[in-house]
Amino acid sequence: MAKMGTSSRVAAAIVVVLGFVLSLAVVCNGGKTSSFVRKVEKTVDMPLDSDVFKVPPGYNAPQQVHITQGDQLGKAVIVSWVTVEEPGSNTVLYWSAYSKKQKSEGKFTTYKFYNYTSGYIHHTTIRNLKFNTKYYYVVGIGHTERQFWFITPPKVGPDVPYTFGLIGDLGQSFDSNKTLTHYELNPQKGQAVLFVGDLSYADNYPNHDNVRWDTWGRFTERSVAYQPWIWTAGNHEIDFAPELGETKPFKPYTHRYHVPYKASGSTAPFWYSIKRASAYIIVLSSYSAYGKYTPQYKWLEQELPKVNRSETPWLIVLMHSPWYNSYNYHYMEGETMRVMYEPWFVKYKVDVVFAGHVHAYERSERISNVAYNIVNGICIPVKDQSAPVYITIGDGGNLEGLATNMTEPQPAYSAYREASFGHATFDIKNRTHAYYGWHRNQDGYAVTADSMWFFNRYYHPVDDSTSAQ
Ligand SMILES: [Fe+2]
Numbered sequence: 001m002a003k004m005g006t007s008s009r010v011a012a013a014i015v016v017v018l019g020f021v022l023s024l025a026v027v028c029n030g031g032k033t034s035s036f037v038r039k040v041e042k043t044v045d046m047p048l049d050s051d052v053f054k055v056p057p058g059y060n061a062p063q064q065v066h067i068t069q070g071d072q073l074g075k076a077v078i079v080s081w082v083t084v085e086e087p088g089s090n091t092v093l094y095w096s097a098y099s100k101k102q103k104s105e106g107k108f109t110t111y112k113f114y115n116y117t118s119g120y121i122h123h124t125t126i127r128n129l130k131f132n133t134k135y136y137y138v139v140g141i142g143h144t145e146r147q148f149w150f151i152t153p154p155k156v157g158p159d160v161p162y163t164f165g166l167i168g169d170l171g172q173s174f175d176s177n178k179t180l181t182h183y184e185l186n187p188q189k190g191q192a193v194l195f196v197g198d199l200s201y202a203d204n205y206p207n208h209d210n211v212r213w214d215t216w217g218r219f220t221e222r223s224v225a226y227q228p229w230i231w232t233a234g235n236h237e238i239d240f241a242p243e244l245g246e247t248k249p250f251k252p253y254t255h256r257y258h259v260p261y262k263a264s265g266s267t268a269p270f271w272y273s274i275k276r277a278s279a280y281i282i283v284l285s286s287y288s289a290y291g292k293y294t295p296q297y298k299w300l301e302q303e304l305p306k307v308n309r310s311e312t313p314w315l316i317v318l319m320h321s322p323w324y325n326s327y328n329y330h331y332m333e334g335e336t337m338r339v340m341y342e343p344w345f346v347k348y349k350v351d352v353v354f355a356g357h358v359h360a361y362e363r364s365e366r367i368s369n370v371a372y373n374i375v376n377g378i379c380i381p382v383k384d385q386s387a388p389v390y391i392t393i394g395d396g397g398n399l400e401g402l403a404t405n406m407t408e409p410q411p412a413y414s415a416y417r418e419a420s421f422g423h424a425t426f427d428i429k430n431r432t433h434a435y436y437g438w439h440r441n442q443d444g445y446a447v448t449a450d451s452m453w454f455f456n457r458y459y460h461p462v463d464d465s466t467s468a469q
Contacts, residue, residue, distance in 0.1 A: 030326075030410025031365070031467050034418035036449070038442060043173045043401040046219075052177060053215040058144035060085040062122075064217025064256075065139060065225040067150055069192075069274050072263040074153040076127045077228065079106075080258060081139050082119040082217065092124045094137040099130075111255045114244040116210040123258045131155040148225045151191070153276050158313050159430045162277030165190025166391075166424040168320075168356030169198040169234070171398025172216050175421045178441045179397045184223060185445040188425040188437065192227050192276060196356035197234025197286075197320035201398050202252070208239055213252050231257050232283050233270045234320040234356060249287075259283075264303070271296045273303055278428055280312035286321035286357075290337050300341065304348045309458040313431040315350045317388070322355035324364045324381070324390040326414045328405040330357050343370045346386045349457035352426070352436075356394035360403040361438055362417040363450060364390040365465050381413045385461055389415075389454070397421040397441070415466055416450045432460035 046052060056063050062081040070076030079092045087108050095101040106124025110117065122139070129135065132154040138147045154160045165183050170176050183190060200216035202208055223229075237253035239246065254269055261272035270285035282303060290296045307315055321330065323338035334355070345353070346368050368384035395402070404419040422440040429435065432455060437448035455464040 030412055031415035032417075033406065033410050034416070034420075034449070036418055036420060036440065038420050043175050043397065043399055045171070045173050045399045046177060048211075048215065052219045054218065056144075056146060060088050060140075061144040062088075062140040062146050063221070064214060065146065065148060065221050066217065066229065066257075067224060068228045068231060068257070068259060069276065070125045070127065070260050072260065072274055073156055074274070074276050075129050075131065076125055076260070077129065077150060077152070078123060078125050078258050078260065079137060079139065080121065080123045080256070082121050082214070083140075084119040087120040089141045090122050090124055092126055092137050092139055094126055094135050096130065096133050096135045098133070109255055111251055113210045113239070113246055113252060114207050114241070116207075118210065118252075118255065119214070121255055150226055150228070153191070156275045156277065156311060158278055158310060160277040161427075161429055162279065163188060163191050163425055163427045164279070165193040166196070166354055166393050166426060167193055167396050168196035168354075169359055169394040169398050170195075170220070170396035171198070171201040171400075172212065172219050173397050173399045175397030175441065177219070177397075179421055179423050180220065180223060182439055182441055182445060183423045186423070186425060186439060187446050188427055190227070190425050193223070193229040194281065194316070194318055194354060194426075195229045195231055196318050196354050196393060197232040198236040198356055198394070198396075198398065199234070199253070199257075201236050201400070203236050203239055203241075204399060207244055208241055208246070210252055213256060217256070230274065230281060230283065230318070231259050232318045232320055232356075233285050233287060235287060238287055266299050267295050271299060275312050278312055278431065279314040279316055280307045282315070282317045284317060284319040284337075286319050286334065286337060290340055292340070297340065300344070304344055307348065313456050313459050314428055314434065315348065315457070316426070317345070317350050317353045319353065319355050321357045322362075322390060322392045323353070324367070324413060325358050325392055326362065326407045326411050326417060327358050327360055327403045328407060329359070329403040333357070338369070342368060345388055346370060346384060349386050349461070350388040351454060351457050353388045353390045355390070355392050356396075358392050358394045358403050359398065359400060360392065360417065360419040361395050361422060361450070362392040363415045363438070363452065364413050365415050365467065367413040381411075383465075385463060386457065388457075389452070391424070393424050393438070395421045396423070418449065420449070422449070426454075432456050
């Protein structure tokens, strides 16, 4: 190496100092861009003969068992499963320690997708359950009965603690399996999952190979048979394939995953709401019409004034395509919906919005961008204590891999961002406080790589931002 002269040493020192000042400026401008270094291997799907996809033994054994909330209050559960050889029984047998065995009857459906024919997809709603009670349930008959259990949520009320898990864009890769395992072993113990869309990624296979919907159902059963997952539709649920003669959007998804949309006055399963414990959860569809006069718009317009914060202080919105996203992926895809609905979110003081789609993690400050009126030039998001925090949690681990390119510098609204696979939990303590934590797959189960104490926007609307004040 050639020796440096004094002047070049001074120049180098200036460059170093300048670089330091500049990087400080970046840190102060936006929040934190994590420097965590993760593995760079490709994300690959688990092969079809993986143990997580194993078909349960026995003739016509129920498989792909999954549950979700079945009404608006949490006193009903939709139990779904698939039988392959023949329709079999639609009955769910269920009981608790305090009640005798009861039966509930449902229905089954089937569908065809190009050259694929589904199994018999059963959906049975169990109603009039008691709150906060462990129920056992059995599906199947004879030698192929399979037993599971779930715990109903506590009665809806303002100070009821409850822990939600958050998973998005899961898929069925080796990384997906790690994400699910980390969620299951997280000592924070999620009681229900808020799933922000993109389930199986079957549409990435030739002819949208729907066998991958079946394998995904078997893979996730170990969690979703025991606790409800609240579903949001993502773009990988659309399965619109005119080249295959498949022109009805959402066909596999709507046959396989039922949601209680009618209970909240919705006219389609893509947007709906539920109450659970102290939370009011609104699910929106990035892939259904949302402009003025559309069914989703009219529903949301009537829905938001119905939220009674003295009953459910926590107002949570789920959608697939994020409104605020500083990665170089899916840029502005959520923008038109933001323009339509953001003033409502500020007016009704939504606490937090969870989205997926971008395969990475990001948490925003409380910001809004509603002031722009063409001539005033006010088109940069500003801090707004009535606005939600926006969290992108599309990092479940699907085969498309991570979104690693970010816009630079980090925008001021972005509090933390990192391209790692993981999941999160939203742990409501009471009407004023909730502890939020994001867990990356490489860490120990108890570690939170990003966390925040949420202050409720209705009962405790003080600044809860995590950046330097
Ligand atoms: Fe997506």
